[in-house]
Amino acid sequence: MPEGASEPVFVPWESLSAWIIEAKGVTQFGVHRQYGMGIGFRHGETLTSLEFQCAGLQLAISHWEAIRGYMEYEVNDLKSIQDLQDLQGPDDPPHEGLHTFHNARARMHQEIHEGRRSRLSGFFWYLYHVMTLWTIPNRLLEWEIRRLERIGKQALPEVMRDWSEPLPKEQWAKPSEELLRLSEQVRQMHKRYPHRPITEIFAAVDASRHTTRQGA
Numbered sequence: 001m002p003e004g005a006s007e008p009v010f011v012p013w014e015s016l017s018a019w020i021i022e023a024k025g026v027t028q029f030g031v032h033r034q035y036g037m038g039i040g041f042r043h044g045e046t047l048t049s050l051e052f053q054c055a056g057l058q059l060a061i062s063h064w065e066a067i068r069g070y071m072e073y074e075v076n077d078l079k080s081i082q083d084l085q086d087l088q089g090p091d092d093p094p095h096e097g098l099h100t101f102h103n104a105r106a107r108m109h110q111e112i113h114e115g116r117r118s119r120l121s122g123f124f125w126y127l128y129h130v131m132t133l134w135t136i137p138n139r140l141l142e143w144e145i146r147r148l149e150r151i152g153k154q155a156l157p158e159v160m161r162d163w164s165e166p167l168p169k170e171q172w173a174k175p176s177e178e179l180l181r182l183s184e185q186v187r188q189m190h191k192r193y194p195h196r197p198i199t200e201i202f203a204a205v206d207a208s209r210h211t212t213r214q215g216a
Helices: 057-073 098-113 119-131 136-152 158-163 177-192 198-215
Strands: 017-027 030-043 046-054
Touching: 017 057, 030 057, 046 057, 057 198, 098 119, 098 136, 177 198
Parallel strands: none
Antiparallel strands: 017 030, 030 046
């Protein structure tokens, strides 16, 4: 919704731009860093954008990757995109929460039982989580998720409800050939290097795109 507008604006997905904000300053308390994410598009001659603060650089990038994954692959869970710690079970909710804490503890005990982890390491695992208030952070996260779900269920404007109605497949917008090609490169590279951060994969694919264009 552009500022001052009475109707929402719908734009093609591929016309959307995203950027990461990184700022650094020095105060009497030391170096202070701030991060954020922005998304926007041009509507006529006007640049419509939204920016919000994030706790860290990787988190800012992850926000965009979650949006991109949902729009391009129709996925809405962490495991389908990248679950580095593999804490999402097949029947678990798609978000982090109490289940990821219990999964981590169960895996830790399994590793000790199999000899892949020492009992001293297990002691420090418990010590760390006791110092970080045990399951309270996970419970707060689930409370926040429920709060966001309630907000999301509030009534949408009629024009957005109409726009959100399913379309026949023959009326679906078609992604460009370049988007399909780059997305396939990302998928193939992610299969080859499943533990490589998705940001590095995108950087490598983007670098190869520029190299191809310069060679052409």
